[in-house]
Amino acid sequence: MQVRMFSFKRYRKFILPLIILLTVTEGAAVICGATFGKLFEGLYRGIAFFGNMYPPDWSAFSEMLEPALQSIVIAFLGTVFGALMSIVFALLAASNLSHPWVRAVTRFLIGLERSIPEIVILILLVAAFGLGAMPGVVALSLGCIGMLGKLLADIIEEIDPLMIESIESVGGNKLQVIVFGVLPQIIPNIISYTLFRFEINIRLSVLLGAVGAGGVGYELDYSFGMLQYHRAFTAMIIIIAMVFGTEQFSYYLRKKLKMEGALK
């Protein structure tokens, strides 16, 4: 018996999605102006450009350390204040703690924040406050609300209701319920999510720096603008080291917290 390798019946349900996908891809490629000719030309130029950049300018290394520290500090402050704000939002957005109307409004705000990219927030804040660390910190903290607020609110809704009930039954008010019944249960989650958000914020602070929050991102953008490619290469090395370092650091902390169960 001859076994047919390709049977139409088997792949039938894939054909319509495939046609749609190909059409959309082609349309998008036209809009983007993406062609393979341009890709190869670009690859050639990109590799030549790396040759241009190659020996990093080590004399700029020490000048870059301070902006790098600034970026880390901005990310750190943004994460701390953002986490504090997220906790407030999460408490207001949890169905077992707050009024349905408050919950609906808070959830809407969290969803709205989630759909605004941090860089847009930063551009608006720079327009309001001018350049500097402050719009960076505020943009990063606002950016936390969308992610941390939602995650923490979902966690609060799933906590053990017994603890809340027992505190309420002995006459605890809302604040006491939150401080003694809710927060102790979610603190490990808060810490691990906050550390995770810190990794994201480090990356974002590099990006935001280039738009006007200062720090090492600004140095990189500036060096590219001034065509000082060797200097830019140094900045790149520092940025990559910074991102890698904080990632390892937060991974280490999270693993340690998980193993020891400390801070519970």
Added chain:
Amino acid sequence: MAKLTLPSKKYRQKMTVFSAVVVAVALACIYTNFNPLGIFLEFHYVRDLLGEMTPPNYHVLSDNSSTVMAILQTLSMAFLGTLYGGVIAVIIAFLAASNTMPFRAIRLTARFALSFLRVIPILVVILIFVIAVGPSTFAGMLTLVIVTVGNFGKLFTEMIENVDNPPAEAIFSVGASRMQVIRYSIIPQILPTLIANLLFAFDVNIRAAIGLGIFGGGGIGFQLQLAKSVLHYKDVTAIVTLIIIMVIVVEKISDYLRRRILGEGKLR
């Protein structure tokens, strides 16, 4: 029973960490000249800006076609970045997974490539691509390809390594080649999760694409930057609302598709 001492060791430990964080925050605030109350003290700046920003000028949509085109550019940039990035990520993931790639050297190289791409920040990538292909939507798209591979390559590798082994062993034992094992055992198992993750990647990339516009990636981010730098704040408001609507619509569509794919398992 442990000896009860007050304050307990755990409490002291907690307090040490807590006060260390407070001190660090205070130092950081002093270092960057950041005054947490400043946002309230200087709130009149925000109020002034909001006054300038309203009412939003939606004529940007009808006056010239560049805004609509920019939205399309951002969408297609994110779409192509996700698609090609996803395809490349899957290929590298197959090379990096221990159950599909028998050669250790290739596996380690692929893993190294993935972890290297993961730590490169998006700013570095876009600046290089702007030099390589010129400031255009194409540069933004290539950046998103790289970023997608970096973000999702490792996840896909783990996905491939975590598939159920028995089906693969079953068809291997009746004489299937390695390619056939991949085709008939691994791909059917990972396809739904893979597509769901790519839809999620599209969500992420839309947001990234807006940011890329500012650094020469074209699209709606570029329009936003342009409107802001010529101080047309009414246009800025309009563009920001357009961005929000775009992101929410894309999120809803991808949520719907994801639920269909994961829920009913139609494409399995």
